[in-house]
Amino acid sequence: MPLPTTFLPNEVPLQRLQDVEYEKRGVEVWVKRDDLIHPQVSGNKWRKLKYVVADALEKSATKLITFGGAHSNHLLALAAVSHHLHLTAVGVVRGEQAEKLSPTLQACQEFGMQLHFVSRSDYRRKSEPDFQQELLKELGTGYLIPEGGTSSLALPGVAEIWQELDQPFDFLYTAVGTGGTLAGLVSVAPRETQLVGVLALKGYQGQMEKDVESLLASSNSSASTWKLIHDAHHGGYAKATPELVHFVKEWPQNHRFLLDPIYTGKVFYHLHKQILTNQFPANSRICVLHTGGLQGIEGFNQRWGSQLPTSL
Structure with missing residues (x-):
């Protein structure tokens, strides 16, 4: 049973990043703009x-x-x-x-x-x-x-993302908090796409893998390849290094959409470093899931005294 039709999300685009440094290295990066689904339920x-x-x-x-x-x-x-x-x-x-x-x-x-x-x-x-x-x-x-x-019921909703991707990708990146989004993506992912989950939390090595596997046990998961990145948390949940804060602050000037420093900023920062250090084969096609969460920027600014943009 789906939610009532009185509550429907916005359709969201698949947006290609225009970045000279990425293009120099023969890498295409696309962003699934799920941050645009709904102002609060993003x-x-x-x-x-x-x-x-x-x-x-x-x-x-x-x-x-x-x-x-x-x-x-x-x-x-x-x-x-x-x-x-x-x-x-x-x-x-x-x-x-x-x-x-x-x-x-x-x-x-x-x-x-x-x-x-x-x-x-x-x-x-x-x-x-x-x-x-x-x-x-x-x-x-x-x-x-x-x-x-995050539960077994969450996986089918996340899995529907693949129906909205009208082109193949070699890699798909997403932020990871409780593991539900990654598990939902893995559950029906095409075999040719490697999934990469970037943890926003510190100290979950081994445990998060178990959590994702446990969720996948409740579904007929595909044989896709996936891995977790444990060293891109920048200090832990809701924490950030000065380098990450600077990256998140500068990002919208070049790409015209916001990142939050708690989840999506860590994903894009990690991927950006990988690309600039030539860690992808030429002609790689990468999709990044923008998981929203922009409402958290105001609280982050309040807590840490930073001045990250909350709007364009």
Whole structure:
């Protein structure tokens, strides 16, 4: 059961990057502009929630409960979808409530999401059945959605990306947070395309591979090749080096679209370095999935005092 037709995403283009340095090296880079899907439910968040929320509606759920941090793209996406579909949304937020809410959490509240803060130690228990039962007793009956919207139901929505790519690619790059987007892409990827996931988090080597494999076990996955990049996190989740901040700040001047420093900036920066150091064969065709998340720029600026652009 798909989401009601009253909530439809925008069609998004496949855009070729015009970059002299890339062309010198005989490399074509195209960007799947999923950041344009929806102002709040952008990129992979729309795709991962599509069939999850449809399942909740089919089960007559009226309250959706999910998990995320203070700058979570997923929390905001679910808040916006729930508001549009007249559902109650509850966000279980990692960490104690700050004196001032992040821009993301403020936006969640504006969409009517109820925020429930838990300690970081309790948050680590979010997947444990006992903790979930305790949570439901406190919050009331609801449909639980995992952090990031990542579950077996998320994979088909992500897999639909391949139907929108009208040309073959040698490589496809995506940001990785919980592994759901990469797993969805791998599940039906053509064998000739190597998938590369760039982790935005630190310290998940080995564990993220297991998480992706576990998700793939629930699908009839293709025999495509995939790998994870663990050393492009720039300090960890929601952190960035000065080099990354500079790259993200300068990017829209040349390419006329924004990157965020939490996810997509790390993907493009890593790929850019690879191309300039001639790590691709001549005539390679590369697609990068822009997973959205631009709403997080404001919170990043607020937290770190940076001045990254939030609009063109």
